[in-house]
Amino acid sequence: MPAPPKFLDYVDANADKFIKRLAEAVAIPSVSGDASYRKHVHEMASYLESQLKTLGAEVRSVPLGKQVLDGQEIDLPPVLLAQLGNDPKKKTILCYGHFDVQPALIGDGWDTEPFKLVIDDKTGRLIGRGSSDDKGPVLGWLNILDAHKDLGLPLPVNLKFCFEGMEESGSEGLDELIHAEVGKGKFFEGVDAVCISDNYWLNTRTPCLTYGLRGISYYKVTISGPARDLHSGVFGRTVHEPMTDLIAIMSKLVTPCGKILVPGVEDLVAPLTSEEKARYDKLDYGIADVEHSAGAQIALSDDKAAVLMGRMRYPSLSLHGIEGAFSAAGAKTVIPAKVSGKFSIRLVPDQTPANVDPLVIAYIQSEFAKLNSKNKLSIENIHGGKPWLADPNHWNYVAAIKATEAVYKQTPDLTREGGSIPVTLTFAESLGVNVLLLPMGRGDDGAHSTNEKLDRSNFIEGTKLLGTYLYEVADIKA
Template sequence: MSAPSSPSLPAGLLGRVFRYIDRHQDEFVQASPVLWLLLLLWGGMSAPSSPSLPAGLLGRVFRYIDRHQDEFVQTLREWVAIESDSIQPVPRLRQELLRMMTLAADQLRCLGASVDSVDMGSQKLPDGDTLPMPPVLLAELGSDPQKPTVCFYGHVDVQPARQEDGWLTDPYTLTEVDGKLYGRGATDNKGPVLAWINAVSAFRALQEVSGRPCLGGRAVTMSLQVKCRDQDFHSGTFGGILNEPMADLVALLGSLVDASGRILVPGIYDHVAPVTDEERKAYEAIDLDLEEYRSSSRVEKFLFDTKEEILMHLWRYPSLSIHGVEGAFDEPGAKTVIPGRVIGKFSIRLVPHMNIPVVEKQVKQHLQQIFSKRNSSNQMAVSRTLGLHPWVADVKEHQYRAAKRAIKTVFGTEPDMIRDGSTIPIAKIFQDVIQKSVLMLPLGAVDDGEHSQNEKINRWNYIEGSKLFAAFFLEMAKLHQ
């Protein structure tokens, strides 16, 4: 993301991003707020002229980060303590989210950045009430157009979390156990946002301010509703004489994917890009201990036996996952009701050359065909709730070279260049608007459990990740010279 030609670009960039989103709003979820944090680090981070100085400078930065790691953990503890849940449209939680944005803005101002808070309006709820949307923060540090620009994006909202859902600790109290920092948002995404801030703060404090790269992400999420009526039925009165919505839904969901993980929707593989020899060699070269991966994932067995098959099905082939059912009884104990209306939720991870409208049409046609065979008197409705086009980065661009060098410096190893199934809409937006390749540089571990119970980030990942981002800044500056 090269330097702009004039200091006016940050506002212009944000405007272009907003206009892109307006034009593509039907492809994004409108029901839940999106939270952004943009950090533009302008020049003044150029590498020193002496070849021997970068090592000395980096050494001092690394020592600063090590000495202040307890402070960095404490800041993460303060951020995790804020219940910035953006999923549930509850006034109390929305106020917590706004409080989180204020804290993030204050943290950026402490770096010396100018911070603009952009009002995003309000969110209209189904009952007609409204809630304020969280603002977008645009922070700018430095303003020399002759020096390289790094544009960093992150979010500080979180998924819902309750201790009674299976957390071993209070999800909003950062708890350290054996070097692991447990808390909602620790790895997604408050920890990584703070790691960037930690890196900048180290440079600022020393007055020197003059994971693995991810190559792609994609998703379509859908909901499938089967309805008889709005009210539930008593099974003792109506059992055996109805087309039960839950039975229809289970049959429909079961028709989507087989026991080997293959999607059963006709035609869905027709536009999957062929695998090249170069890709196959890349998968063979990736360092992955299958037994360690299986053990850390706490599963008995994967669907596939080889490293290459595992990686290809994770990153290269489409996959379908069923996430849950809304409207069904899910509390402890017995409740012998027949749900009058149920909604199944599932997603399809896309790969290059797959087209969202085509996939949506294929899924709807398949489900309608299965439903018609059941001769059910219920009503079925299928809708797409989110659709993100597949995104693949250009690994030959300069930020990837900088990231690889930084990873080698901090971790002493060459990074694997991977794809990922995570759904991060802004990556594709940035790439389309700026016409530059986008780098995703994660610092978490495979067992961090983002979105799940007992989410955590390892202290080591958090601190070494802060060093990685500092090294990345200097490598970017060196490439710019």
């Protein structure tokens, strides 16, 4: 059952109304990471709650308690749990999105006021903080409700929504809420699949579906020796210097070509199947795209699949920096007393923090022992999260593929992504259902960056895409 033409026509005919609602949402500076903006996150929750109610949803605004931010104890924004329809003959789709945004100031380099949606008719861009991440996609769902209400069309599935206001700040409190709402008689009961629209096409041309995300294990390796920072004139070549030891250890973690040197870590990677390999060869994304995005010709390989698999299906180890060493401009002749190297490994199946951490810790301890240093070593795992991988042959993906083909006349790329969206794994594990990442925006939207935008066509066709997906879900016998 493709989407009814009158739904698609309605979306086209009401584009300006939808854009006006996006402008209202963008105008609320719901920055979750800054205590002084917190009231606007609450304001944004109220705005969405009232919109959802107007469109016929039952909404519960669930308080998450308090947090300490910037030295103040403040209220966490609520999570909105909403639902429409409870027909046991229909499938139930859970849609996740977030209504908080990254910070943005005109002084950061924006060409226009970040919290005023600018409609650039020449380029077709809708420019403003949150336009693409993630207010546009969240409003995409509202547009669908709007259309069905106005047209008197029944929704093809039962819908549940979980919209949070802390995604850009670690989703504080969300996991606990999800776990509390799983089970008989609880909000998430009966969900058949999850759809998250909070990522992007790889490029600006070809829609994609994302079925995997890397996990992460983030480490802090601390070497300490002297009781205080020392002067290199007085102490150079008399004592073991923590920086020398730390740099030696950090140099043993990864090669300049990206191979992880911690024994056993690469061995945990699930073997590549020919079906999966074929996907990378076929992806509409290449070395030129990676290098354009990085701003320099620094790809690790000339082989397209190798570069893409480096991001999507192999683990990576990045050295982020050193805490406690001299990091300012200028020339200070210090021997830092205590230095902490920060690095993280992006994990892929079958790696987990649980099986990788012991390998990393044992290796660093053994490399440190080889140095014969009198300094002290400690290793801390700051945070970790498992990788996530869904079955892209599941009906949830089949429906999304059909919907994409119907709206965009293109078969979407099936991709995995290199970063983490922890809620994806939480839903997959705690609900035990398939999770789909169905992006609305393009790869150049600049989420988290200056001049964030959502193309008007992505907002409008994306609304059609999300709606059509629901019809395709309803159509599949499963």
